[in-house]
């Protein structure tokens with residue numbers, strides 16, 4: 001149970017593509033200040049789950065209820081899995097960041113001075129204000145992720161969803177990212193897909209295992225046996241000197 | 255001698271037509287090049303030939319037929335690739351060849367001779383009519399207003415459609431409107447460069463400008479400039495050398511591209527970091 005108020009209620013969702021079921025039995029709630037790690041094998045349906053939550057895919061059955069103070073389209077900030085964008089597209093860093101402010105009811109309206117300041121502020125925080133006029137084609141992988149992170153945060157969402165933000169980026173970005181997320185998590189909820197959940201096990205509070213079946217695990221501690229029970233055969237990756245034992249070998253009462 | 259040219263009505267019409275076409279093609283071309291839908295545009299272009307054939311067959315203005323066919327094929331491609339599991343490139347290929355086939359059949363069935371057929375295939379800007387100019391004017395105005403009003407959502411959905419959907423931008427309706435503008439721009443540019451060459455009016459200026467500028471708005475502005483200069487140059491060359499205007503215009507545009515390319519290489523080799 002959580003003391004925080006509820007943001008999302010995912011009520012027995014079944015979803016997929018072209019009639020083919022990819023994920024089923026998704027049933028959990030997201031509360032304020034949650035930090036949910038989403039794990040599962042490649043092709044298990046992690047991205048599908050997230051797209052369903054974002055409303056990009058209509059579920060076959062079940063429903064998602066959105067709570068929170070913000071209207072629906074401002075509730076969630078989204079950082080997609082990186083490789084889908086066209087880096088040759090003629091758009092500047094600043095414009096990408098500002099695009100996070102779009103919503104249903106502001107197709108025409110110009111950005112206000114306040115909104116532009118907010119964009120500058122976000123870029124400053126993320127350490128990319130020096131490149132804000134650059135076309136995105138000239139950025140490194142890490143700079144691009146920082147740009148997209150700004151885009152997902154500029155609307156001040158109550159829930160931030162990140163799909164493998166640590167793929168294909170430098171270590172510097174990765175460690176910065178965890179610092180940023182920890183800071184953000186003091187005020188907003190975070191849901192993050194990651195292959196090496198081991199490294200962030202100290203940040204996350206709960207775990208969702210996705211391998212066609214979706215299981216919600218009410219703790220940041222999970223062992224091999226539980227993963228087997230969830231039918232979630234992931235490698236608990238070990239990372240050099242970073243203590244990650246919470247995930248790998250912790251013995252606790254079942 | 256040049257002054258004398260300007261006293262000809264057909265020549266003035268050609269200048270107005272190329273200006274209006276450069277505006278529409280500058281904007282729409284930047285959109286299709288940035289979004290990488292040049293192949294879709296090629297499909298729409300060739301599908302419109304079916305409408306030209308139908309126009310001859312029914313004895314109506316072939317441009318009316320072409321407008322109908324191009325918009326229907328544009329919407330058809332957009333619909334087929336988004337809402338069915340037909341691959342987009344297959345959908346395009348089907349429209350492309352089906353339109354051409356229909357056009358050939360209709361023209362074959364039309365009794366007698368199909369006047370001006372060559373103009374539709376290869377373009378002849380010196381034959382633009384008053385109606386063509388009015389249509390081009392409406393189109394250039396419509397596109398400009400649409401892009402000024404919806405500039406932000408247009409570039410955002412072109413850059414990252416899925417993210418735009420999460421922001422609840424009305425992606426589908428914008429895409430259908432944009433692809434219809436693409437179709438109209440193509441058809442109304444056919445008089446300038448012909449079905450066979452028209453796609454280059456929408457891509458060569460952008461490719462040239464893109465060597466120096468990586469900003470959507472700047473690419474639009476300079477593409478209009480490059481497109482218009484190329485059209486003027488081509489028009490004069492075609493007049494003095496007595497060669498088809500469409501081919502002369504494309505020839506000029508390619509020359510501009512090559513010069514720009516050489517200049518950008520040259521600039522790069524001068525800058526300390528470049529190689």
Ligand SMILES: Nc1ncnc2c1ncn2[C@@H]1O[C@H](COP(=O)(O)OP(=O)(O)OP(=O)(O)O)[C@@H](O)[C@H]1O
Nearest residue numbers: 017018022040041042043044045046047048049081
């Ligand atoms: N647009 C789509 N149309 C049809 N099937 C899809 C589509 N996207 C994904 N799938 C299928 O759904 C399944 C789950 O994909 P999904 O992207 O959700 O997995 P994932 O857990 O995010 O994997 P990864 O770790 O590789 O990112 C895969 O079998 C995939 O082939």
Ligand SMILES: [Mg+2]
Nearest residue numbers: 046047081163
């Ligand atoms: Mg994924």
